[in-house]
Amino acid sequence: SQQGEEDPQALSIQEGENATMNCSYKTSINNLQWYRQNSGRGLVHLILIRSNEREKHSGRLRVTLDTSKKSSSLLITASRAADTASYFCATVVSGGYQKVTFGTGTKLQVIP
Amino acid sequence: NAGVTQTPKFRVLKTGQSMTLLCAQDMNHEYMYWYRQDPGMGLRLIHYSVGEGTTAKGEVPDGYNVSRLKKQNFLLGLESAAPSQTSVYFCASRKAGQLSYEQYFGPGTRLTVT
Numbered sequence: 001s002q003q004g005e006e007d008p009q010a011l012s013i014q015e016g017e018n019a020t021m022n023c024s025y026k027t028s029i030n031n032l033q034w035y036r037q038n039s040g041r042g043l044v045h046l047i048l049i050r051s052n053e054r055e056k057h058s059g060r061l062r063v064t065l066d067t068s069k070k071s072s073s074l075l076i077t078a079s080r081a082a083d084t085a086s087y088f089c090a091t092v093v094s095g096g097y098q099k100v101t102f103g104t105g106t107k108l109q110v111i112p
Numbered sequence: 113n114a115g116v117t118q119t120p121k122f123r124v125l126k127t128g129q130s131m132t133l134l135c136a137q138d139m140n141h142e143y144m145y146w147y148r149q150d151p152g153m154g155l156r157l158i159h160y161s162v163g164e165g166t167t168a169k170g171e172v173p174d175g176y177n178v179s180r181l182k183k184q185n186f187l188l189g190l191e192s193a194a195p196s197q198t199s200v201y202f203c204a205s206r207k208a209g210q211l212s213y214e215q216y217f218g219p220g221t222r223l224t225v226t
Contacts, residue, residue: 004154030212031212033214040220041219041220042116042202042204042217042218042219042220043155043202043204043215043217044217045214045215045216048212048214050212088154088155090215092212100145100157100215101157102147102154102155102156103154104152104153104154105154
């Protein structure tokens with residue numbers, strides 16, 4: 001079963017607005033990562049938050065993590081048309097190897 | 113640096129045919145992965161390798177085989193393709209060590225099995 005479930009599945013906003021997408025997971029994690037996928041391309045790493053962190057910033061990205069609720073959110077501020085893409089959370093658990101499980105993704109459309 | 117490259121980019125197979133997808137990385141990464149991406153399913157791990165000469169099964173390994181004869185290459189084989197293997201296949205690599213290391217992805221191979 002999927003470790004990460006994202007919500008909403010799709011999101012459409014106007015340029016300049018903020019976009020928030022959420023990720024819920026089921027088991028304890030070492031860290032959680034967010035990736036972006038432009039149409040027809042591979043995934044690109046955006047930001048990582050460790051299990052002992054609550055909030056992380058990188059440019060226009062803000063990630064929060066609530067381990068008690070097993071959830072994370074990604075906020076993109078002042079969105080641009082170039083932010084149009086699918087966004088995936090990936091949970092990383094400790095084990096014999098880096099067990100990474102990707103969520104089903106949120107498809108973001110930013111309308112110019 | 114080219115990063116992670118995949119060949120071919122597109123392929124159409126008939127049921128029962130075989131093929132090999134090639135992944136190459138020039139970042140000297142120890143770990144390499146093969147995923148498949150289907151609509152609404154996210155990415156699912158097929159096989160992975162933690163070093164040259166070693167491979168292991170992931171979440172959905174049936175119908176696939178892999179080999180890692182050289183550190184920079186990771187091959188994914190379909191011995192007898194089935195329509196259920198129609199998908200987009202992604203290869204990824206990362207450094208060994210900390211769990212916080214990110215994965216680097218290739219551009220994908222779109223495979224259709226008719």
